Amino acid sequence: MSTSNLRTNRSKEIFTAAQKLMPGGVNSPVRAFSSVGGQPIVFDRVKGAYAWDVDGNRFIDYIGSWGPAICGHANPQVISALHDVLEKGTSFGAPCILENILAEMVIDAVPSVESVRFVNSGTEACMAVLRLMRAFTGRDKIIKFEGCYHGHADMFLVSAGSGVATLGLPNSPGVPRSSTADTLIAPYNCLESVKKIFESNRDSIAGIILEPVVGNAGFITPEPGFLEGLREITTENNALLVFDEVMTGFRISYGGAQAKYGIIPDLTTLGKIIGGGLPVGAYGGRAEIMKMVAPAGPMYQAGTLSGNPLAMTAGIKTLELLKQEGTYERLEVITSRLINGILSAARATNLPITGSSISAMFGFFLCEGPVNNFEQAKKSDTQRFARLHRAMLERGIYLAPSAFEAGFTSLAHSDTDIDITITAFKESFEAIA
Ligand SMILES: *Cc1c(COP(=O)(O)O)cnc(C)c1O
8 A cells, every 4th residue: 555644743743742731641541542552643523423633634433432422423413402502501500301301211221220320421330330239238249350341440440441451551559459359350251250259259249240242351242141141140149230331321222232132230330322422421220229329318429510401412312313213223234344344354364353243333353263251352463453553544544542442333434434444444454464
């Protein structure tokens, strides 16, 4: 291929300045491109399937702000609804009917949710759900899986995915031993180790939290029987099953992974899509459990900006758009076409690869499959991924800057966008082979 016509002067300038102002130049680690090398691209604006950077390059975007942009960036209907509500003020700190509307939509859509509390991020949702698991069961221990990410609260920063996996960080300094002493770790897709943990911790495990489809250790799907098995084991042990659907909620299907697989957890966390690009998280579940939350019950949790009218509006509009006939069928079609194109492009150049997609979520690892857990995911050739990432950027395709993050499509990606992307993959695999 010819040399790149990617212009990066302005991005470099801004990022160099940013490094003096913010740790690593960013406000969230993976954005810094540390694991793929090179300078990050500084964005100027986004629309539909595209992002434009400060040097005037346009990219077809497969991150979608890490998930929220499933209806396309800056969707005109979401933006127009935001304009309308903006005039009424940005935050009330008091009840507003928009909270009822979004709550009702979430309760109707997500099978396990009978009652819901809105917060401001996925991290906050997971932090609160952990407190609730412990409050309801009167037990302290929890099980989480290697490579799953549940936000950055202390108790979850053991064998975590996302940026922790991307940067190969050991368990973070600043997390006291006592905070993670009750966090028990199992390999994903391994029911045997979960059973063993329950056997050696009788009547002291509050529950299990997991990504029902993993997106933070790369894209890893549950093996047949895994989710069912977790449901049985938790029920037998009077422990709670919690699906962290911050990423998969309204993405794997309108009702999330739990609707797709027909497994109903006791509690669910949500985020990303339900905020339509504004900061939102939520946790919800059986009414009996949610009744523990203040002021209905004794478990304290609060938030100054929680349920603010802007975030609620973006969420409501986004869910309305997703609820329309045929949206998930469309997402499924383009995403499976994309991943099949990626796999055959790699195979045509004899590069080892394994990957798959569900609905609007996809991922691949540059190694021989299968990849069913984080240990296997780590076989992925991260150096080759770094070169692939750069080659794709030069061809106008913006992929997650990490071998351990899922990719996302949106309703705004056209068939032509997908074709262009597959061609770019073909050229890039050839360029790095
Ligand atoms: C993104 C994510 C979180 C954290 O959400 P933030 O809004 O980034 O705090 C938690 N769990 C999962 C599964 C996620 O993908």
